[in-house]
Structures are given as C-alpha cells and as structure tokens.
Amino acid sequence: MASDDDLEDFTFLCAGTLALLEDDRKKRRRKRRWWQREFLRKRATHGAYAMLVQELTLEDGAYFRNYVRMSMEDFRGLLSLVAPLVSKTNTNFREAIPPEDQLAVTLRFLATGDSFSTLMYLHRISKSAICNIILRVCEAIVQVLSKEVKLPATAEEWLKIAKEYEEKWNFPRCLGAIDGRHIDIVAPPNSGTVYFNYKERFSIVLLAIADANYRIIYADVGTQGRISDGGVLKDTTFYKMLETKTLNIPPSTPLPGRSKPVPYVFVVDEAFGLEENIVKPFPGLHEKNSWQRIFNYRACRARRVIENVFGIISAVYRVLRKQMLLSPEKATVVALACVYLHNFL
Known part of the structure; x- marks a missing residue:
C-alpha cells in the first residue's frame, strides 16, 4: 500500500507533467499571421454594398429588388428602423461594419440561403462576423416589426x-x-x-x-x-x-x-x-x-x-x-x- 509521501510525490509529478505539456502547447500554437485578411480590408470600397448594391440602386430597381427581395424605399425604411439596434462603434483596431452592410448581407442570406463562405467573398466580411451579424439583424427585424x-x-x-x-x-x-x-x-x-x-x-x-x-x-x-x-x-x-x-x-x-x-x-x-x-x-x-x-x-x-x-x-x-x-x-x-x-x- 502506498504511503502518504509516495502519493504526494506522484501528485507533484502529475502537476509538473501537466505544466510542461501546457508550455509545449503554447510554444507550438501557431501565431496569427493577420489581424484581418487583406481582401477583407477593402470592404468599404470593394464590398458588395459599396460596388454592387449601390450601383443597382442607381441603375435598375428590379435587379435591386431581386438582390435583397424588396424595393429601395422598403430597404431604406427597414434600415432606419434596424440601424439603431445593430450599429457598432469604431475602435482603434478596426472600423465597425455599417448598418447598411449588415442589413444587405442578412437579406441576401435570407434570399438565397448561401453559405457564410460565399457571402464572405461577396461582401468582404469574415465568416465569424457574418454569423453574428445575421443573428443580430434578424433579432432586430423581429423586434422592430413586432406589430x-x-x-x-x-x-x-x-x-x-x-x-x-x-x-x-x-x-x-x-x-x-x-x-x-x-x-x-x-x-x-x-x-x-x-x-x-x-x-x-x-x-x-x-x-x-x-x-x-x-x-x-x-x-x-x-x-x-x-x-x-x-x-x-x-x-x-x-x-x-x-x-x-x-x-x-x-x-x-x-x-x-x-x-x-x-x-x-x-x-x-x-x-x-x-x-x-x-x-x-x-x-x-x-x-x-x-x-x-x-x-x-x-x-x-x-x-x-x-x-x-x-x-x-x-x-x-x-x-x-x-x-x-x-x-x-x-x-x-x-x-x-x-x-x-x-x-x-
């Protein structure tokens, strides 16, 4: 039967082994190469809302309606209701995604059911951000249209x-x-x-x-x-x-x-x-x-x-x-x- 000293030594050995494994895991952890991908940084000038949606607004109302499933007037009216609930503040690290971009990517997701990867390349917004945006905007839509x-x-x-x-x-x-x-x-x-x-x-x-x-x-x-x-x-x-x-x-x-x-x-x-x-x-x-x-x-x-x-x-x-x-x-x-x-x- 093991003595108390043996059990204490075994406990110290396990603790030391775990500490070494944790240090090794931290050393092997791959460092992030980017804070934000280069093509995502061009959202304000090359994103879907900046290049496609606004262009459709000026050229053809029918294609705009097909893209977001509503007219320009309805889009602006819904944006005015949803914007106060989904707007974020800019930080020193990055600019917040504007409400119009958030609403556009959400409506496009509802209209097509496309994957987050597809929407990422189209709107130049990361997949993790799109996931949060869609849920947040949908909750805002339910709230503002409750009547x-x-x-x-x-x-x-x-x-x-x-x-x-x-x-x-x-x-x-x-x-x-x-x-x-x-x-x-x-x-x-x-x-x-x-x-x-x-x-x-x-x-x-x-x-x-x-x-x-x-x-x-x-x-x-x-x-x-x-x-x-x-x-x-x-x-x-x-x-x-x-x-x-x-x-x-x-x-x-x-x-x-x-x-x-x-x-x-x-x-x-x-x-x-x-x-x-x-x-x-x-x-x-x-x-x-x-x-x-x-x-x-x-x-x-x-x-x-x-x-x-x-x-x-x-x-x-x-x-x-x-x-x-x-x-x-x-x-x-x-x-x-x-x-x-x-x-x-």
Missing part, C-alpha cells in the same frame, strides 16, 4: 377576416387557415431523434395562421420536427386562448336562410384534431355532388391560402428551402425574421 404579426383583438376584426374569406374564397364563417411547415436544420449535437421528422430529416416546425389576404396573423416557430402539426398547435398560446375563450371570437350565428347557429371556425387539414372552432375535411371518398364533397371542396379552397403563403415565403426567402447549418435556436430567429418580413412587404 406586423398579431391576432385580431376584437370581434369586429375577426368579422372582417370572415367577410373577406367568404367574398374571396367562398367559405363563410372562416377566421383563418392553419398549417405547419418543416424547416430543415442540421442535426443538433446530442439530440438523438428529438428533431427527426417523418420525412427522415431533422427539422423545426413553423406553424402559422393566415387571413384571406395571405397575411400571417399568428406564427409559432421552433418546435421539434418529431411532433405532429396537431401536437404543435396544442402547445401554442393561440390554442390556450382558444380553449379559454379569450380570443374574442364572435358568437355563433345562423347562415343566411337558416335557423341553426353556426360557429366561426379555422380550417385545417387531416393532421389536426376536430374542435368546436376548428374544422377539417370529411375523410374518405364521397359521391359526386354530395354535400360532404361540396364541403370538402370549399374547406380545401379556404385552407389553400396557408399553403400559398408558405409557397410565397419560401420562394422569396429561399433559406427556408435549404438545410440551415444553424442550431435550432438560431434557425428559429431566422425563420421568424422571414415571417415578419413577409408581412412587412
């Missing part, structure tokens, strides 16, 4: 939506269309199958409610992809307000020429459960001209609005079509920024 996505607060506002659904989509008493969309992400570390969905991909879920004019009135992003759309809905604040009758939904009233009261409803697909204020098509096949088949046609026509909304958003902001190489938390912020920008435009 763009909101549920109606009064019965009159709900009635306006129902009237538009009846006039445009031939479905009376409809307050909105609900559906979910999977946004692919890279598998998070040590997450197992938590984010693994039925499509055999890793994803988070964007659940949204749209009015008759393709505007999103409610959005919930970030739930694990393994959960069904119905399960995602039941875990939202919207569903809790629906259950507790705090949405100020108008009371049931009869349809024209009828006497039985009919509730105001939200239309969904087969993935959701049937509720008093949530309706879905009748399952199975039905005879031609039967009232079930007519109802399914009208309900699917109204529900198609939210499908169109997802198509519009993903066509404009193609980052939603690609696998995001981001953590679920950062991917949630990016997806929310796309939703708010959709309504803003």
